[in-house]
Amino acid sequence: MSRRVDILPVLAILVGVLVLGLSAVTLADDGITDKEVTVGAGLDLTGAVANRGVNIKAGMEAVFNRVNEAGGIHGRKIKLVAYDHVYQPPKAVINAKRLVERDKIFVMMGHLGTPTTKAIMDYLGEKHVPNIFPATLASIWTNSGKWHIGDLATFADQTGLIVDYLVKERKFKRIASFYQDDEYGLDGHQAGKARLKHQYDRAYAVEVDYKRADIDFSSQAAKLKESGADAVILQAVYREPPRLAEQCHAIGYHPLFIGVSAIVLDKTIELGGKHVEGMMGVEVYPLPTDPGAFLDLYRADMKKYFPHLALDTTNLYGYQKAALFVEGMQRAGKNLTRDSLLKAIESIKDWDPGWGLKYSYGGDNRRVMSRAARLVSVKDGKWTKASEWMELQETGRK
Amino acid sequence: MVEILTSQVVSGLATGCVYALIALGFVLIFKATDVVNFAQGEFVMASGFISYTLLIRFGLSYWVVLLVTIVVSGVMGVILERVVVRPIMDAPIFSIVIATIGASTVLRSSAGIVYGYDVLPLPTIFSKDPIRMGVLSFTVMDAGVIGSSLVIMMALYLFFTRTKTGMAMRATAQSQTAARLMGVSVKGIFSLTWAISAAIGGVAGVLIAPIIYLDPNLGVIGVKAFAGAILGGFGSIPGAIVGGMLLGILENLSGYFFNAGIKQVSTYILLIVVLVVRPSGLFGAVAVKRV
Numbered sequence: 001m002s003r004r005v006d007i008l009p010v011l012a013i014l015v016g017v018l019v020l021g022l023s024a025v026t027l028a029d030d031g032i033t034d035k036e037v038t039v040g041a042g043l044d045l046t047g048a049v050a051n052r053g054v055n056i057k058a059g060m061e062a063v064f065n066r067v068n069e070a071g072g073i074h075g076r077k078i079k080l081v082a083y084d085h086v087y088q089p090p091k092a093v094i095n096a097k098r099l100v101e102r103d104k105i106f107v108m109m110g111h112l113g114t115p116t117t118k119a120i121m122d123y124l125g126e127k128h129v130p131n132i133f134p135a136t137l138a139s140i141w142t143n144s145g146k147w148h149i150g151d152l153a154t155f156a157d158q159t160g161l162i163v164d165y166l167v168k169e170r171k172f173k174r175i176a177s178f179y180q181d182d183e184y185g186l187d188g189h190q191a192g193k194a195r196l197k198h199q200y201d202r203a204y205a206v207e208v209d210y211k212r213a214d215i216d217f218s219s220q221a222a223k224l225k226e227s228g229a230d231a232v233i234l235q236a237v238y239r240e241p242p243r244l245a246e247q248c249h250a251i252g253y254h255p256l257f258i259g260v261s262a263i264v265l266d267k268t269i270e271l272g273g274k275h276v277e278g279m280m281g282v283e284v285y286p287l288p289t290d291p292g293a294f295l296d297l298y299r300a301d302m303k304k305y306f307p308h309l310a311l312d313t314t315n316l317y318g319y320q321k322a323a324l325f326v327e328g329m330q331r332a333g334k335n336l337t338r339d340s341l342l343k344a345i346e347s348i349k350d351w352d353p354g355w356g357l358k359y360s361y362g363g364d365n366r367r368v369m370s371r372a373a374r375l376v377s378v379k380d381g382k383w384t385k386a387s388e389w390m391e392l393q394e395t396g397r398k
Numbered sequence: 399m400v401e402i403l404t405s406q407v408v409s410g411l412a413t414g415c416v417y418a419l420i421a422l423g424f425v426l427i428f429k430a431t432d433v434v435n436f437a438q439g440e441f442v443m444a445s446g447f448i449s450y451t452l453l454i455r456f457g458l459s460y461w462v463v464l465l466v467t468i469v470v471s472g473v474m475g476v477i478l479e480r481v482v483v484r485p486i487m488d489a490p491i492f493s494i495v496i497a498t499i500g501a502s503t504v505l506r507s508s509a510g511i512v513y514g515y516d517v518l519p520l521p522t523i524f525s526k527d528p529i530r531m532g533v534l535s536f537t538v539m540d541a542g543v544i545g546s547s548l549v550i551m552m553a554l555y556l557f558f559t560r561t562k563t564g565m566a567m568r569a570t571a572q573s574q575t576a577a578r579l580m581g582v583s584v585k586g587i588f589s590l591t592w593a594i595s596a597a598i599g600g601v602a603g604v605l606i607a608p609i610i611y612l613d614p615n616l617g618v619i620g621v622k623a624f625a626g627a628i629l630g631g632f633g634s635i636p637g638a639i640v641g642g643m644l645l646g647i648l649e650n651l652s653g654y655f656f657n658a659g660i661k662q663v664s665t666y667i668l669l670i671v672v673l674v675v676r677p678s679g680l681f682g683a684v685a686v687k688r689v
Contacts, residue, residue: 047615050515181658210658215610218409219653219661222402239517239611250528250537251405271519271611275526 029338030129031106035072037329037336038079039064040105042095042120043112043135047086048213049237051267052314053112056135057082059318060110062301063326073329074336081105085112087212089119096120100127107132107338110321114138114184115212121148130338132328132345133321133369137261137284138187142367146342150368151321151359152284155184156191157392158260159233161282161373163195165387166231166258167202174205176229176255178220178236178244181209185235188260192233205229210240217244225253234259241279242272249275256280261373265313269381280377280386284370286355287383288316294323294354313383323353324369345369357389401535406650408536408544413609414646415547419602420623421630421638422554423595429571429633430591433483433494437502439620441599445471446607446616447509448600450520460523468600475596476589484588502617509614522608543605550601551639554594558635567591625669631682640680644668 031038041060043053057080064078072078081103085092092113099105100123107130111117114136121140124131125147133151134141137158141150166172177192179185189207196202206227208220221244224232232248232255234241241263248255257279264281272279286295288311298319302311309315324345329336331344346361348369353359359369375387423438445467452463482501486493524542528535558564570577570587578584607616623642630641645665653661672680 046510046515050613051517054515208657211662214658214662216413216649216653218406219650220658222406222654226399226402243611246526247409250409250526250539251402251535252528267517271517273519 029106030100030104032076032336035076036079037073037076038081038103038105039107039109039325040096040099040103041080041082041108041110041112042085042092042099042116043082043110044087044116045082045084047084047088048239049087049113051238051265052135053084053087055309055312055314056110056112056318056321058302058306058309059315059320060322062298062305062315063319063322065305066301067326073326074334076329076336078326078329080109085116087113087116089115092116092119093123096123100124100129105129107341109133109325110135110318112136114140114187115182117141118183124148128338130342132325135317135321136184138183139191140183140187142362143365144367148367149342149345151324151370152261152368153282153371153373153392154368155188155235155260155262157371158282158284158373159188159192159235160195161375161390161392162233162258162260163192163199165375166233166256167196167200170231170256172230172256174227174229174231175202176206176208176224176227176232177204178208178210178224178232178234178240180236180240181211184262185209188233188235210236214240215243216247218247218250220244221247221251221253224248224255225251229255231256231258234263237262238265238267239271241268242276245272245275245279264376264383266310266383267312267314269378269383273381276378277381278378280375281383282373283313283376283383283385284373285313285316285320285357287376287385288312290355292355297354320353324348324359327351327353327359400533401530403654404533405535406654407647408534408540410647410650411643412536412540412543412646413606413649414626414643415544416602416606416619416642417623417626417645418639418642419547419550419598419605420620421627421642422551422635423599423602424624424627425633425635425638426591426595426598429635430567431483431487431588432491433498435478435483435592435595436495436498436620437478437505437617438595438599439617439623440502440505441471441475441596442603442606442619443509443612443614443616444474444505445600445603446520446612447513447614449604449607450513450518450612453521460521464601464604467604468597471600471603472593472597475592475594475599478596479589479592483592484585502620506614506617513614515614518612520608520612524608539609543609546601546605550598554598554635563590622665625665628679629669629672631679634679634681634683637679637681 043057044050045053068077083095085095109132112135117134117136131148137155139154139156141148166175177189179189208223259281261282261284328345332341349360350358357372362368371392372389373392374389376383377386427435448470449463449467452458482497524539526537526539528537566582567587570584574584626642626645627638630637652664
């Protein structure tokens, strides 16, 4: 009798400990120990947009290196595991599976490219791996549920700004769209179409597409010329705008070229030379040469860790992502989980890293951290600001 | 409208000429040695980087660069033949094909390791300013590319018909045994063929790299040229030239009349149609098998 009384509590405690232990095991997220957090990224390091991939990776690593040298965040160092997806969706899927299942990453961070990130979107959601600040400003990340969160003003929002500028300020009657025929190009293309229709009761003068990694745009140039458009909106990356401008100029056609932030990098100017002079774009964060304590830190970190890389909007793009991520990690505290990290990022409000622009979480239906934008243009071979900062309004794609 | 169409045709012809040059490289090697060299596109890419280095890093003048690039490309062809292809000449044809694919990967990755995967602009002597002649509208660059390609093709024609070495190469292509009996060094001819093919690829590289920018993936243009060679009838030299040119023009026109998607597949649709109607290609010899 007395024996049973002795055993029961012991058994109960044992079972309790076991259950607790098991639940602790199942609850703990992958990719995190007391000493380290493993962060994954899929980037294009050798393909059609390798310039972006290499620079974004460097920008993120510059932040992580500095943070790690200072002892990490709450004692945890950040380890970045990045694979090359060559800007090809099937490869992006293989890489994502490798990162999640073999490397056991805690989060996906700065994944490059709209079509490539869209390809892994459902998979990350299924595995409950947060897709943090993908290096694509498509609007899809802002309204696809809790596992996805964007950082800056979307291509759709940016195109709304471009359309308003062309119609209201420049009083242009005929506006054409030149877009990459995939999830990336369509985001801004369709938003612009909607903006023209609903706001101004108009349509594009002509819609001209191209395929990823195309290299010749003479037929596109001919169609644009025939449409007589005053301005061509570019939903392209850095290789196409200079080549298109060149081919338009070759047939005596000189419209205003204006593109979303993806075209605003020095490579565009290096490739296009005199043909891109006057080209305009949208900036969603300051230029690498602007003043500000955060930009001083960026310049110092880049010089220290990547002295061979020129300061460019692309590495600053990665740098600000990583800085924002680190801020979220700081806020999440010592007891870090995927959920607590997402909550911490969502708690960011009016946070200025030191460059005059503030990050604020946009809400559950608009999961971005900033909606600031301004216009820039190529002047004497340099991207130069052409407007003050403004807060973008919502521009739907429908 | 007419002006835009003619400009489409001329710029398509310029791209087509470059396809034709690369296609020639494929065909010459195939005729002489029965090998399909899948590294042909990488000869184009490599020559782009060679001329970039000479032009930008060493600051040499354009014509010197052109000459040196052609010679270095030729040497590269010989090395590839000696090191990769000749030791396995008796292996099944698939092994040789895989070996050339391997060589192309090695060349591409080497360029990536040395120069990075970034896109680089390459200056050219031909300006991109427009020229107008009646309904014809084109750029100096288009004219330059077409002109240079025609000169190369003419030179090749003269070489094959007027020189002893050229005739020896044709003889080897016809029958290696007979050529050997006539005192032709077949091995020497093999090396020379690879040298010439790579050198033509070199010219193509110098012509195309400034137009479409330079990067280690430039060699994929070889796939299009290969399609051009098949279109013309693989093994036929005029076929390679006409096939390449047709492809360039077709691409431009289909892009103009349809969209980017159709432009991308138009090459292969035409290829399939031609092969269904005429399996040996436009200029290919019809193989007759007597049973």
